[in-house]
Amino acid sequence: MKRLALATTGSALVAIAGLTVALVFVRISLDWSDALPYEGAVTERRYIIFILIALGIFAAGLLCAVLTFLRLRKRR
Structure with a gap:
């Protein structure tokens, strides 16, 4: 469960960073x-x-963000 929370949070931060870079551009x-x-x-x-x-x-x-989620979810 902790791994899923980490994967969700990490991928959300990556998605927000991508949106922020696009908006700044x-x-x-x-x-x-x-x-x-x-x-x-x-x-x-x-x-x-x-x-x-x-x-x-x-x-x-x-x-x-999707790749981050998939990698962090499978991480052991």
Whole structure:
């Protein structure tokens, strides 16, 4: 039971860290993008790229959380 609690807590912390990194990336990239002049389609394309990168960061964090859970659960 203790191993399951450790695995759950550890994987939750990894998932939260991945989400935090994604949110920090979005905040920094939007601040940088807002410092540039608005150029219509170019700016909109940039925002879509930022969203895709942030989703990739979050997906990688979620995958790491699942792998962390599986490894800590099986640990002896």
